[in-house]
Amino acid sequence: MERKIDLPLILVIILLALLAVVISVFLLSGDPLRTLHYFFLGPLKGRYYIGNFLNSMGVLIFGALGFSIAMQGGSFNLGGEGQIYGGAFVATIATFGLARLGVVAPPLALLAGALFSGLIAALSGFLKLRWGTNELITTFLISYALILVVNYLVGGPFLDPTTNLIATRKIAPQFQLAKILEPSNLSTGLIYALLAVVVVSFYLNRSRSGFELKMMGYNPQFALYSGIRVGWYTLWPMFLSGAFYGLAGGISIFGTYHATVKEFSSGMGWNALAVALIARYRPWAIVPAALFFAYLEAGSRNAMLHSDVTFEIISIVQAVIFFFITSALLKKRGGRHG
Amino acid sequence: MAKFPLLHSAVSIMTPLLLAATGGLFTELSGMLNIALEGMMLWGAFSSIVFTHYTGSLFLGVLLALLTTMLLAAIMGSATLYLRSNIFITGLATNLLASGLTVVLSYRMFGNKGVVVFKGIKELPYLKIPPLQSIPILGDLLIGHHLFVYLSWFLLLVALFLLYHTPFGLRLRSIGDNEEVLLSLGHQPNLYRMVAFLIAGAFCAFGGATLSLSLGAFVPNMTSGKGWIALVVIFLGQRRPLGLLLAAFVFGLADAFSNYAQGAFNIPAEFILAIPYVFTLLVMIGLSAFNSRRRGS
């Protein structure tokens, strides 16, 4: 029922994250000022960098929607890493078979990826429903196993021998999303992501199914008592969640990578999770949160390219955010959050 | 020499698992699902070999690893207990911090994000008693291992003592059942939980050190899911110290066998790497199926 976004909280988190960047750069870089310069200003230097920075927002939005839908329905989906990667791979493979179908082929291929990841997540929902297996753990474990299986497929049966990358063949041009800000990577994927926010928000707030899903998230006992189909709403939010993760993967292939490169999505799931946590699972709040996180991500990429720190510095920022984001101190008085 | 090499390697493979699980038992019994065993072990692996490398002393290296891992555990503990953050998210944070920090530091120190081999590190001391070693089964299980194997057994006994024969252990276990009870008697449950976090950190540091020091090298994410398996070892071992020993041995045996299978049947490395996750998953499912059937619902 919370429609307001509370600004102080977001500010505290932003400050903490920035502080984490500055401190770790000072500790880890031989030339901290130069590194910070590239970190903070790099993403904004010219069309190319701005475009790339905005482009990663799209994937973050899809992924964060994925985590948030499960959360709104009272389930944890920690399988983002694997579900993004798996969805991307299945969407890629699907393009090879669907190419002849013409205009309907791209959405079908994306849906195939979404369906695959949705079912993977729903499997955890099923285990929870059937035996009460903690979905927090099963989504995580299945995801890690899935990553390894996809690694094998990308590096083995589906390897494109004509490139030096460990990657699949490229998808056909008909599947590639239109570019918005050449020469950067920014594609129409971002627009689809914003559309998805509208759709999810409408679904959660206006539809009966969204209402029942949220009741399940607020209090599953109450949902059962009220006569809501709790079995279905154990599976459905997980399926939707996985599907959005799968879309995140598919969109990044169609918009940016054009082939499944081995472990290309490593870290995306955790980034999306961080975005969802900052936004407190509210669809609209995901947009600014994704903007902020995409900026941090672009910053660490730039710092890596032009200075002496590695990209993994972003995990330290993530860790700082995760340590504090669910803290009771940051919650407003009397507020309750899942 | 060893008559049953599978048993012998099972014992050394189980050692980091046993250490992490024993540490995790403290947080588990105080009622906290600690998924950060993985990250704490990874940091232990990195810091122990780096500190040993720089100090030139195994003792100092491991000691410093112990202290820094406990610091990491203290950070997670404070965020969880005093800032009251969600323990799963702080556990995730700990894991991410460890995996990020080890790579960033390794790049900064050695200019390398991949495997770092430390040539100067001496081999760990081994217990070698040739005549006894040749006793079948018992010799394979008990003799011919390195320092940390015996340390893990000793620490298991220490844990047994602490948990079941000291006021600290009694109080810690009471918190896991109902923290209000201790609170109503004027004691601070969070203090005990914090100590549990520190102990978990220390044990995981030993577990990580076992991995890197016995190899003489640091490999990025070299724990590869062992922290998660340690969690399963705790559940499978019925949250009892001796149960842990048995469960860890079963995992060690399975791992030793899969290593052997990989060589024998030429299975892709990715599938071997996936085994811990799949195995953990199956055990979790099996346990919950068993429990739900026993509850009879």
Added chain:
Amino acid sequence: MAYAVEMVNIVKRYSETGVLANNKVSLSLPKGKILALAGENGAGKSTLMKILYGLELPDEGSIAVNGEGVKIDSPLVANKLGIGMVHQHLMLIDQFSVSENVTLGQEVTKGLRLSHRQRDAEVTALIERHNFPLKAEERVGELTLGQKQQVEILKMLYRNVELLILDEPTALLAEQEVDALFATLRELVVKGVSIILITHKLREIKVISDYLTIMRGGEVVGSYKTAEIDEEEISRLMVGRTLAFKTDKSSYQGEREEVLRLEGITLNAKGAKRPLLNNVSFSAFRGEVLGFAGVGGNGLGELESLLGGFVKPSEGHVFYNGEDITGYSPRQLRHSGLAYVPSNRLTRGSASQASLAHNLIATKVAQFTKGGLLQRRKITAYSNKVLADYAIKGGSDAAVGSLSGGNIQKLILAREIEHLHDYIILSQPTWGLDVESSLSVYNKMLDLKRRGVALLLISSNLDEVLALSDRVAVFYGGEIVALLEGEALKGATKETLGAYMLGLKGGGVSGT
């Protein structure tokens, strides 16, 4: 006179809620006497005692123990001063033995090591000194409620307390167990212990206490010698005015038609020695209140869950207006006409983060849906109307969690009554409500009865059960051991029910 404790002008305001729980409260207790601290829910009794036991710090005021000024900022300090407290919710570890529970926090050690044998010996000696029917090695989880409370008292005696605070110790006990508890308390007084008893039960005050302090709305309204004040006066002081608690039982004029019938319902639990419900049969009729009484753990909780569809019976059948509805899920029951006020209003009865409006429509969202979309205007209009009709304080968009307990209960009642078809299950409908709110619930129930609704009332408040019910089924060990009606019910007292509830009497099933 020597005082065991004197509290002077205690002020406590909770900073989070701004509630002034204690406003210049003073209380004193002469040594070796029993003081009853009486008042309605929310009068500030528990807060005051938590301050005395060091669980809360007062904002102002002073405390003297045995004539000396003290500052009590932890239960450990309280224990050292000889103050102990037995909480309303028992503070025990079920997996631990009696002796482990008793010594927890003050363990018997030899060096660093726990000494199990010496501990058991010490606790056994303590048990024998006070003649409790307990063994030091027994698991607490296997004890009855009455025994568990004795373990709690032992825990305090082990700490050598001279002042024992008991917070509503009789809330969960049957009458006979209450008698045993009071016998123990009297013995303790003889041994020089002073006792403060928090209660709101008039009879207990008269039976056990020497002195009485009455609180209302965070203030003391009077302190008395118990012998010098009568029950009516106590009641008047507690509530602020005299209450007429009389109800009219016979008012439904229609035919006596059966609505709900249970036939031979048995509920087995895996691993349990005996069934949770054993061959339970009864019928509920139109325009009638069927009351259920029983001590916790004797099947009433299971009966509630079964009627609500949360558990399915192992054997037997449930019929609703002649239709077999055995094993229906809550969803199916809702469709067939279930209205149900659950005992746990927060975990089962509401979603505290959701709005009042959404809580009101959750059981029938289909009626507010068109083409898969919610009809928001219709929802708000309906919700505003219900909130006004039932005098619930709160807006349609407010979160349920922001309401007081009484208002949440009214909201649940409103939803279920609006959902009502021809029967309703009410479990602990007045738990935690003050007297006035309870009265309005009773009136609502009687109104439903007049309209020909079958009411099934599950309650641990025996006064309520006796006053409202046309028939009373008493549960013991998962079975109906007595079904009282007509003259038998008219002559029944709480003690009569208590005897059945403890299994001392049985086989009195009469009538349908």
